[in-house]
Amino acid sequence: MATTRxxxxxxxxxxxxxxxxRCDHQSPICSRCLGRGERCFYHxxxxxxxRAPKAIPRKPKRRLDSQLVFRVDQRxxxxxxxxxxxxxxxxxxxxxxxxxxxxxxxxxRTLKPGFLGxxxxxxxxxxxxxxxxxxxxxxLLGSTVAHSACPSSDSNQVLLGAQILSHLQKIRWFSExxxxxxxxxxxxxxxxxxxxxxxxxxxxxxxxxxxxxxDTHASLxxxxxxxxxxxxxxxxxxxxxxxxxxxxxxxxxxxxxxxxFVMLGSALFHIRDDDxxxxxxxxxxxxxxxxxxxxxxxxxxxxxxxxxxxAASDTLCWLTTQQISLLAMMFGYTDxxxxxxxxxxxxVIYGFGLHQSGEHVDQSIPFFLVELRKRIMACAxxxxxxxxxxxxxxxxxxxxxxxxxxxxxxxxxxMVRPRSDGENGFQNVDADxxxxxxNLTVAAKLRVALLACLLRESILELSLSxxxxxxxxxxxxxxxxxxxxxxxxxxxxxxxxxQAAAGVYTSPRDEGRAFAHVExxxxxxxxxxxxxxxxxxxxxxxxxxSLEIITTLVDTTxxxxxxxxxxxxxxxxxxxxxxxxxxxxxTSKLLSDHSSGISFxxxxxxxxxxxxxxxxxxxxxxSHLTFQVQPYQGNYDTVQQGATYIRWVLxxxxxxxxxxxxxxxxxxxxxxxxxxxxxxxxxxxxxAWFDNIQWAQDSxxxxx
Numbered sequence: 001m002a003t004t005r006x007x008x009x010x011x012x013x014x015x016x017x018x019x020x021x022r023c024d025h026q027s028p029i030c031s032r033c034l035g036r037g038e039r040c041f042y043h044x045x046x047x048x049x050x051r052a053p054k055a056i057p058r059k060p061k062r063r064l065d066s067q068l069v070f071r072v073d074q075r076x077x078x079x080x081x082x083x084x085x086x087x088x089x090x091x092x093x094x095x096x097x098x099x100x101x102x103x104x105x106x107x108x109r110t111l112k113p114g115f116l117g118x119x120x121x122x123x124x125x126x127x128x129x130x131x132x133x134x135x136x137x138x139x140l141l142g143s144t145v146a147h148s149a150c151p152s153s154d155s156n157q158v159l160l161g162a163q164i165l166s167h168l169q170k171i172r173w174f175s176e177x178x179x180x181x182x183x184x185x186x187x188x189x190x191x192x193x194x195x196x197x198x199x200x201x202x203x204x205x206x207x208x209x210x211x212x213x214x215d216t217h218a219s220l221x222x223x224x225x226x227x228x229x230x231x232x233x234x235x236x237x238x239x240x241x242x243x244x245x246x247x248x249x250x251x252x253x254x255x256x257x258x259x260x261f262v263m264l265g266s267a268l269f270h271i272r273d274d275d276x277x278x279x280x281x282x283x284x285x286x287x288x289x290x291x292x293x294x295x296x297x298x299x300x301x302x303x304x305x306x307x308x309x310x311a312a313s314d315t316l317c318w319l320t321t322q323q324i325s326l327l328a329m330m331f332g333y334t335d336x337x338x339x340x341x342x343x344x345x346x347x348v349i350y351g352f353g354l355h356q357s358g359e360h361v362d363q364s365i366p367f368f369l370v371e372l373r374k375r376i377m378a379c380a381x382x383x384x385x386x387x388x389x390x391x392x393x394x395x396x397x398x399x400x401x402x403x404x405x406x407x408x409x410x411x412x413x414x415m416v417r418p419r420s421d422g423e424n425g426f427q428n429v430d431a432d433x434x435x436x437x438x439n440l441t442v443a444a445k446l447r448v449a450l451l452a453c454l455l456r457e458s459i460l461e462l463s464l465s466x467x468x469x470x471x472x473x474x475x476x477x478x479x480x481x482x483x484x485x486x487x488x489x490x491x492x493x494x495x496x497x498x499q500a501a502a503g504v505y506t507s508p509r510d511e512g513r514a515f516a517h518v519e520x521x522x523x524x525x526x527x528x529x530x531x532x533x534x535x536x537x538x539x540x541x542x543x544x545x546s547l548e549i550i551t552t553l554v555d556t557t558x559x560x561x562x563x564x565x566x567x568x569x570x571x572x573x574x575x576x577x578x579x580x581x582x583x584x585x586x587t588s589k590l591l592s593d594h595s596s597g598i599s600f601x602x603x604x605x606x607x608x609x610x611x612x613x614x615x616x617x618x619x620x621x622x623s624h625l626t627f628q629v630q631p632y633q634g635n636y637d638t639v640q641q642g643a644t645y646i647r648w649v650l651x652x653x654x655x656x657x658x659x660x661x662x663x664x665x666x667x668x669x670x671x672x673x674x675x676x677x678x679x680x681x682x683x684x685x686x687x688a689w690f691d692n693i694q695w696a697q698d699s700x701x702x703x704x
Contacts, residue, residue, distance in 0.1 A: 014255075016033070034293060041160075157305070159221070162217065162220040165206065171203045175203070176281065177271065177277055180271055180277060184194060189318060190409075191412030191442065194412065195263065198251075201247035204251070239366055240366070253313070253315065253613070255303070255311075261298040262319060264291070265299065314373065317348055342396060349377070354377055356403050357377070367554040374407035377403075378404065388460060394459060394460070404450065404454070407435055409435040439492075451485055456523060458478055459478060462530060471534055472535060489516055493516045494513065524541065547610075553624075576629065580642050584646075593654065628641075
């Protein structure tokens, strides 16, 4: 935190002060250090230097020796500046010492090993642990935590924590931003009631720490130490605990503080830059981009605190899952940081035992937490399947080792209602757990996504396995299983092709039908794509499923979501994730028929009416694609590149004279790599481009 100097000016951070550059005094990281990747910190007394060691007098032998001057290097590292010793060191040595110091055995720490399964040798002794005498030499599983969560020598962590807590003075503004987002895009795990309870508890914690204090910084330092201590302890729950009591007991933990900022960062992607919340209700004059950087930095720092302590909790699972979503929106789904964070959520889930929590429900856990665990497990499992589909990599969360119960199709208000009042509150839920009102709730989306992703795991196994025997039969079996699963959905999720063709599905209540139809049609699309890439057989089902995806997105999904004033982020997800590959298949087929290519050698040319329908739907899809995906979204560059290629093919098909086609294509800036992705007649091969569409080096669309 920047402190005020004697002249009344704010002090600069150490990198800016030493470089004699202008600092904007932001904490925990100023914009200059954030852009240059430097370690930003504020020295409490920047002009203070440690006392130089006293030189031992000795008899000079030469004049050169008598002129030697012993001094302390003024370049003090972050660790030396915040450490009580302040030992002299150069930048190189101090950075190295700082890393070595993290692994130095300061104090013996006995941490819990986390979830232990039946094959763990230590699990054998867990049955007899309670029979050991209390004064015995320790517990078998190391269940006691006898250590200081943040030793006094690690004062730099406490100081950094205080700097993070100083941002909570704006928490009411943060709450307004998050609430605005919840109105247009409620979260899949934490909905509006839970977010409000969480933010209120954190606000009360901050107000209690600084209220009536003459020194806010000292109060935040004390609170930071307390949060480190709380984070190392388990969260104790009871079955009678309500939502407010739960968040009050978990507010003073780093994972909870980080959850506030990661929700803030995600909410900023759903709100326009010209929203009054930034233009009229922003006394700090913080730009949206600057606030996004602060939210991402703070949430990741809080996660690092929890990772260093070695604690796991439900709140940490929520934090890590929200971080995956935020990183994907910022950098795109192929960024390595998203893949790395996916590994973190799988580690936390397995270590916390969340993958087996659905088998035996602990009676000390409140009902809303039981349902939240189902939702977070379904959400993490779905994220894993979506991301590995993008990247063509093996999944990290496998259903054969996990308990994946479907969450109840109830609203957030019903979930957090006290059990004494809510015993008879689920009469609108049928025997299978679906709501009987016909509403597309967040829980209904999670249930459909979980059912589809369970099929996706079998599809990934078929695509990634080195065994290619009997693939057509396996593909046909999975297609039939996919259709049977869709037919078992409730009536408000059922899709009728005849009614869809007649334009009946226009009401917001029909969004559930379109959502489920696109999800399961996409599974069939992947299976037909596997058949093409691994066997070399282009089936008619690949064209039909691609056209069905584009038609449903354009005519139903996007139309309903646009009229309902839904968030553009959710719309762009469907356009990019499912729509762009399907549009690529249709574009390749049009180009193949137009240029007599060999992209689909086993398929007959399109009939004139089907060809006209595909061109019509691609034009509508292209307009939505270029309008809905905004420049600040991570997949924007890939979308623009794909839109350029699709537009090029449509322009070429509309041209009746080859010279006109050449002149229209010359105005487009096609990449040089397309010279290596052309057919025998020099036409761009769109299948080759979509196999390497920048999703990853090994996409699911490139199995060979």
